[in-house]
Amino acid sequence: MTTTVRETVIETRCELSNISWETYESLLRDYENSGALRFTYDKGELVIMSPLPEHEGYTRLIELSLAALADELDLPILGLGSTTFRRSDLERGFEADAAFYVQNLERVRGRSTFDLQSGPPPDLVVEIEITRSALDKLDLFAAFGAPEVWRYDGSRLEIRVLEVGGYLVAAESRVLPGATAEALTALLAEGRESQFVVPLRRMREWARGLLEEVGK
Amino acid sequence: MTTTVREAAMETRFVLSNVSWETYECLMRDYEDSSAPRFTYHKGVLEIVRLRPRHEEAAENISRLVDAVALERGVNIRSLRSTTWKRQDLEQGFEADACYYIANAGRMRGKDVLDLRVDPPPDLVVEVDNTRSSIDKLALLAAFGVPEVWRYDGERLEMRTLEGGRHVEVAESRALRGVTAEAITKLLAEGSDEDFVDWMRRVREWAHTLAETEAGQ
Numbered sequence: 512m513t514t515t516v517r518e519t520v521i522e523t524r525c526e527l528s529n530i531s532w533e534t535y536e537s538l539l540r541d542y543e544n545s546g547a548l549r550f551t552y553d554k555g556e557l558v559i560m561s562p563l564p565e566h567e568g569y570t571r572l573i574e575l576s577l578a579a580l581a582d583e584l585d586l587p588i589l590g591l592g593s594t595t596f597r598r599s600d601l602e603r604g605f606e607a608d609a610a611f612y613v614q615n616l617e618r619v620r621g622r623s624t625f626d627l628q629s630g631p632p633p634d635l636v637v638e639i640e641i642t643r644s645a646l647d648k649l650d651l652f653a654a655f656g657a658p659e660v661w662r663y664d665g666s667r668l669e670i671r672v673l674e675v676g677g678y679l680v681a682a683e684s685r686v687l688p689g690a691t692a693e694a695l696t697a698l699l700a701e702g703r704e705s706q707f708v709v710p711l712r713r714m715r716e717w718a719r720g721l722l723e724e725v726g727k
Numbered sequence: 728m729t730t731t732v733r734e735a736a737m738e739t740r741f742v743l744s745n746v747s748w749e750t751y752e753c754l755m756r757d758y759e760d761s762s763a764p765r766f767t768y769h770k771g772v773l774e775i776v777r778l779r780p781r782h783e784e785a786a787e788n789i790s791r792l793v794d795a796v797a798l799e800r801g802v803n804i805r806s807l808r809s810t811t812w813k814r815q816d817l818e819q820g821f822e823a824d825a826c827y828y829i830a831n832a833g834r835m836r837g838k839d840v841l842d843l844r845v846d847p848p849p850d851l852v853v854e855v856d857n858t859r860s861s862i863d864k865l866a867l868l869a870a871f872g873v874p875e876v877w878r879y880d881g882e883r884l885e886m887r888t889l890e891g892g893r894h895v896e897v898a899e900s901r902a903l904r905g906v907t908a909e910a911i912t913k914l915l916a917e918g919s920d921e922d923f924v925d926w927m928r929r930v931r932e933w934a935h936t937l938a939e940t941e942a943g944q
Contacts, residue, residue, distance in 0.1 A: 525741035525775055529761065534753035541747050548743070559743070 523561050524642065530557040532602055539595055539604075546593050552604040553651050562608070562639075568707035569639050569663055569699060570608045576698055577611065577635075579714040580687050583722050588613045589620070591633065596625045601654055609637035613686050614658075632657045635686045641665045649678050659686045661695070668695040689725045737782035737857045737881055738765075746773040748818055755811050755820070762809045768820040769862045776856075785855045785879055786824035788918045791927070792911060793827065793851075795934035796903050800941065805832045807849060814843050817870050825853035829902045830874075848873045851902040857881040865894050875902045877911070884911045905941045 535552045542548055551558045562570075574590055581588040589612040597604030610633040612619050618631055632655040638648055640662055652660050653673060660671045660678055670692045671678035672685050684690040698717055702709050751768045758766070765776040778786075790806065797804045805828040813820030826849035828835040835846065848871045854864060857880045868876050869892055876894050878885045886908045887894035888901050900906040914933065918926045 527764075527775070529757050531753065531757050534750065534757050537747065537750040537753045541745050541750050545745060559741070 523563060525559045527557045527559070529555055531555075532599060535604065539597075549593060549606045549608075550595070550604070551606065551648070551651070552597070552602075554602045563641070565665075566608070566639050566641060568702070569665075570637070572699055572702040572707060572709060573637050573661070573663070573695070574609050575709070575711070575714050576695065576717065577609075577687065577690075579711070579718040580690055580721070581613070583715070583718045584687065584689065586613060586687070587616055589616050591625070594625055596632065596655060598626070598655065603651055603654055605648070605651055605655075607633075607636045608639045611635040611637075611686070635659045635661065635684075637661045637663075639663050639665075653677055659684065663699060666696075666700075668692050668699060670695075689722045691721070694721050734857065734881070735779075735781070737779050737785070737855065739777045739779070740858060740860065741775045741777075742861045743773040743775070744771065746771055748815060751813075751820060755813065762822070765809060765822050766811070766820070767822070767860070767862050767864070767867070768813070768818075769867055770818045772862055774860060774862050776860075781881065782824075782855050784919070785881060785915065786853065788915055789853050789855070789877065789879060789884075789911070790825050792906075792914060792930060792934075793825070793853075793903070795930045796906055796937065797829075799931070799934040799938040800903075801938075802829065802903070803832045803836075804829050805835055810841070812841075812843065812848065812871060814871065816844075819867055819870060821864070821867055821871075823849075823852045824855045827851045827902070843871070851875045851877065851900075853877045853879070855879045855881075869893050875900065877908075879915065882912075882916075884908050884915060905937050 530552070535550070535557060538550060542550070547561065549560045549562065551560075577588065577590070591610045591612070593606040593608065594610060595604060595606050596610070613634045615631040615634055622630070634657070636652055636657045636659070638660065640648075641664065649660065649671070656673065658673050662669045662671065670681045670684055670690075672681045682691055682693070694717070746768070751766075751773060754766065763778065765778065767774045767776070793804070794806075796802075807826050807828070809822040809824065810826065811820060811822050829850040831847050831850055838846070852868055852873045852875070854876060865876065865887070869889060872889065874889050876887045878887070886897050886900055888897050898907055898909070910933070914930060917929070
């Protein structure tokens, strides 16, 4: 006996070309109060992504580890999650998995929108790229001048810092001194093993351990 | 023993569930000169469908069958392929795999700007898909008042005509009399594995015989 099973293909990502800035803005308005999707726009190219639960798990872990580290460093940070950063003059816009103001925090305090024609870009942008996007996000972040990007591909976290000509791989963060790609990779692996249930206590312990090591 | 055959999808879908009419119109303007991907809009839900080669091939073969019948019969049709049909009052819009004015072909000849507030919907709409849509396409086509729909899922062609607000399955086309769902299903199955020239010749013979039979009645 033979049974036929139909393949169903529900995409979690959609790429559209020839999209006008007007359409992009209209879509952002439709999704203003919903963080369910991520829109990235680069001169007519639009990528819409619905993140998977695993994706969100990593994002939360990174946010928590950052908060713990900043706390230990006594450094105030502002986490903006997937806030839309856009610049109509560049015809580009993005919503990262997480974005933070650290060094430039005072300059954006109290702001509610991030149309970046005025004001600094986020100091740190976090991208979880389990499935790779067609758009070169690094190029996009560089156009905005974001000083640092953390990328995680499901097994390795990579820290990149902006230099003339593009992002260079770095072992340690500049935005959060002491945070190394190696230690973050290890923490994310630990998080995955515990199905993303990591106590805050453990986060603090990790952050403390990291800074002690640097202090040596 | 049971063997499971995985049938390849003929299209891939992406659904946005929170899209305003304004955004839909903006998108349709961006895609004015392009037929891919295919957009369907139903009250805030936008479905973006990308067609795989088997889908395009099936749609093309169905158009060839329609053309052959029309030609042999001497029926003037107007084929509008995947033109965008939208109605703001219904908050709905669609792009078919093929669509035709047949009964209304004369009236719609040469008309470039279609306005569904005054113009009739296409007489026949062809829909190919073998994956589930999140929008009830039949209900949508009924809302537009499309008199006849042919649906093909890669195996079987189904004909439906509008009766009292919904499309009910029929064995024979009303838009093109004498054409049966069974005959089209058979020809499409042959079309997918036969040489183009052999198949096309047979399609013409079939259409010719059909025209003679109709004329004789």
